[in-house]
Amino acid sequence: MKKIFVLFSIVLLSAAEGQSQAVLDRFHDKARSRAEQRADQAMDRAIDKAEEAITQKPEKKESGKNEQKETARALPANEAGAAFKSYSSYDFVRGENVKYAEDFSQDVIGEFPVHWATNNRGEAVTIDGLPNQWMRMFIGEFVSPEIKKLPESFTVEFDMLLTYMGNDEQDFGAIFPKFEWQLLQLAPGGESARLFAQGGNEISKLSLVVQPAYEDRSSIYIQSYDKGNMYFEGGNKDLKKFSNNYRKPFHVAIWVQKQRLRCWINEEKVYDIPQAIAPQTAFNHLGFLMSDNNQEENVGVFVSNIRISEGAADMRSKLITEGKLVTNGILFDSNSDNIKPESAAVLKEIASVMKENTQVRVRIEGYTDSDGEDAKNLDLSRRRAEAVKNALASVYKIDASRMDTKGMGEAKPVADNTTKEGRSQNRRVEFIKL
The missing domain is CATH 2.60.120.200 (Jelly Rolls)
Incomplete structure (x- = not known):
């Protein structure tokens, strides 16, 4: 496959015996140790050197697990349209x-x-x-x-x-x-x-x-x-x-x-x-x-x-009949309120339900897992709920007056925050029929 793949330099850090516990502690403590900071600095120097050979240097992102680490912005209407354009025929709906x-x-x-x-x-x-x-x-x-x-x-x-x-x-x-x-x-x-x-x-x-x-x-x-x-x-x-x-x-x-x-x-x-x-x-x-x-x-x-x-949820039944739709299928960039384009199928389904039921109003509630500070998780969840409203209004032409938003942060967990599966369940968006 001649020239299909471009050079992508990877720096692999092997954990020395004396540093193993420090590395593990990173996933349990919010603050990094001095040893970890030195390792990060060494990795950055190696990456910078390797990237000189790459035509376009990828933008660096912080890859911590706490959702509040990055300062994210709301998704403007024009960016929402651009992000979802290539996924216009995408009909995959992830299970809940x-x-x-x-x-x-x-x-x-x-x-x-x-x-x-x-x-x-x-x-x-x-x-x-x-x-x-x-x-x-x-x-x-x-x-x-x-x-x-x-x-x-x-x-x-x-x-x-x-x-x-x-x-x-x-x-x-x-x-x-x-x-x-x-x-x-x-x-x-x-x-x-x-x-x-x-x-x-x-x-x-x-x-x-x-x-x-x-x-x-x-x-x-x-x-x-x-x-x-x-x-x-x-x-x-x-x-x-x-x-x-x-x-x-x-x-x-x-x-x-x-x-x-x-x-x-x-x-x-x-x-x-x-x-x-x-x-x-x-x-x-x-x-x-x-x-x-x-x-x-x-x-x-x-x-x-x-x-x-x-299995995927029956969105029409959940929202119209039961009055509440909970979805994990609206995805965001890490530590951000930018909606991933592969969320398009779920948003399209929700928009379809609202177009078929023009008198229905909803409150969009954003939730996070328990990682990070409560106040920052609350703010992130609020911005994510607002980003969903913006996407439904700008891309799928749902009247914005039919949608309210609320950030719930890490409140009301539906699963165990000590497991990856549980945290994934808790990072969700809920639509409440008003």
Whole structure:
């Protein structure tokens, strides 16, 4: 895939034995220690040097976990329109009940994520200009912890970044490994049994396979297995049309409804297959597989912001009949009130409900998790609620007089703030029928 990927320099910091506790403390304390400050300064110097080779230096962002760290601004109407324009046909609606969430924030930089399993190696890393931590994957298999009680209808999302780590421009297709995004149903014994028994406890598997080739002929295809036998194989799709997505992190979204599978890469729907998954399949793990490469040190494959959620809400019923709609599908930039463009489908659905019910007025309430100071979380939630109102008014032409806003901060949590899944549930927007 000649010249598809641009050089993206990554600085990986390995935690020394004497610093391990200090690194872990960063995720529990609001103030950083002197050791961490020195590490950050060293990382910044290394990043600045590496970025001299990049044509366009990415804007730096603070990547702390506390939501109040950045001073964000409301989303103006013109920016809302620009952000959602490319997502005008995006119809992915993420599930509302979070079953699993992972951004590797609890892991020590340079070490393998503690909750995952592998038959080779990987490491938690930071990437300049991007929020959260990421898992870098080398050649091998990577399996998530068990995801219990995954229903027939659910959504899977994650961000990936694919880069060449060398110093010279290379033909990516010649060295980049084949890799798979996998949904797995494993028998009792979990991920370890799979890795060390050559997949002997695998019941069902769904794979989205990216197969590199020379001269921009890379492709993606689907394979589905049940009890070791091929159940479905989808046709190849040329990935050349998506090449621009791989110059920076790209978002993968998968929606499973019983046997139906839909898959999006960023705003484009790649697959919509009515019977891609064997009946009675009950996936309980997420997996990644990398193979066919002998230059793993020169290839960067990173994943983060993983979220698996149970079925999407019936917005019409929730808002009109029950009088209250709670959604985690309106996403914001980290520590900001800027709405992410992949929120377009949810906002479009809500706007459709309000257009069909022209007498309905709503109060839009913003909520945060408990990380950070109460007052700053309250202000952030207020600005996020106002940003949602602005988007509905400017982009979807809902009369602003029909919408009030209120910031609730970290009040009224709906889940446990001590877990990632719980914090993800608590970061939400509620629509209350007035």
